[in-house]
Amino acid sequence: MPELSAVHTPPEAWRRFLEHFRPQPRLERVPVATALDRTLAADLVAPHDLPSFPRSTVDGYAVVARDTYGASANLPAYLDVVGEVPMGQPAAMALDEGQCAIVHTGGMLPADADAVVMVEHTQVAGQANPGSAQVALIEVMRPVAVGQNVIQVGEDIRRGDLVLPAGHRLRPQDIGGLAALGIAEVPVAAGPRVAILSQGDEVVYPAEQPGPGQVRDINSYTLAALARRAGATPITYPIVPDRLEALQAAAATALSEADVVVISAGSSVSVRDMTAEVIAGLGQPGILTHGLSVKPGKPTIVAVCAGKPVFGLPGNPVSAMVIFELLVTPTIRLLLGQRSDPFPANTLRARLARNIASTTGREDYVQVRLERRDGELWAVPVFGKSNLIYTLIRAEGTVKIDLDSNGIAEGKWVTVTLHA
Secondary structure (H helix, E strand, O other): OOOOOOOEOHHHHHHHHHHHOOOOOOEEEEEHHHOOOOEEOOOEEOOOOEOOOOEEOOOEEEEOHHHHOOOOOOOOEEEEEEEEOOOOOOOOOEOOOOEEEEEOOOOEOOEOOOEEEEHHHEEEEEEOOOOOOOEEEEEEOOOOOOOOOEEOOOOOEOOOOEEEOOOOEOOHHHHHHHHHOOOOEEEEEOOOEEEEEEEOOOEEOOOOOOOOOOEEOOHHHHHHHHHHHOOOEEEEOOOEOOOHHHHHHHHHHHHHHOOEEEEEOOOOOOOOOOHHHHHHOOOOEEEEEEOEOOOOOOOOEEEEEOOEEEEEEOOOHHHHHHHHHHHHHHHHHHHOOOOOOOOOOOEEEEEEOOOEEOOOOOOEEEEEEEEEEOOEEEEEEOOOOOOOHHHHHOOOEEEEEOOOOOEEOOOOEEEEEEOO
16 A cells, blocks of 8 residues: 655644634524533623622621621620511612611612621510510621622623623533523524545444444444534435445535535545545545544545535544544534633643632632643632622632641642533
């Protein structure tokens, strides 16, 4: 067999490929409930503040913070209870000096209230009527600061802020964040259609019993699964016999019906391997690379024909899968408008960008985003209250602080568990 000429490294082949391929993702709109793992085709902007009203993060009493200053168990502050804010309803009352109102976790604060005292830090001092459940007076035994135990208007996200950028692959927490903003439908990139052609007189369908010298078709199924996992819609065609006209007809049909064409087997150089000849006849500019400096997968063909990517993969199933992940999967991502994913593993090591304090005796889980600085990966803490879903959305992973630790110093190496 003659040697392949002009073998390229994968980066060289990819660069040549990108010089001729201009991906154009197709847009479609889908309900947010079905958008998990889909890729956004446009930026999403917050239509309003979230939350849209000041909310309590605890069960307790809405107060004017200055009315509690100096309060202690020995010298409590006394406040009149003027009512209760029902869950899911607006706060009808306003607070005057020395007054408070019962609020529940997630409930709206009355006008003029600027903090919430936890119920655990109060006790009943009197009732409106003997035997009545209506509290009239409480003792506050611990002061609160302005904003304590309160989520302010827009603290999660502000109207007009970028929620998620185009190219972002939607995660479960993203779905929740969009629902919280009332975004019921999202623009996403339609999954590209990937045509998969397997060829060879020796290849039979899995349900058939192979005869002498025959093998069952593996590549159609593994490559279709890889395409589906990458977000594409695979189209598998009947096994193509080793005849030039048959492969030419099948390849032409595939190119007209799909966004990407993958032909497995017949990419090496021999008197019977016709893939290169067929691909060269599909359209300009045609074959860009025939041969990669990789093992396995050397006799790979990379082409762009009539504006569509076409790949000739080796028939060896391992080689075919390796090259598919190396070249076809990134091509699918381009057609989905995705950003490249630099963190494919479930966990990775990074340096901590700032000190994280903790309390001995408990495990802390701190959300972090990842960024590169001078060639090193850094984990930047994303602080926020546990009620705020966009704290999670803005993070790529979590750093765990062990229960016997009082914190982690800036610059230390940490393990980041990446979000799914």
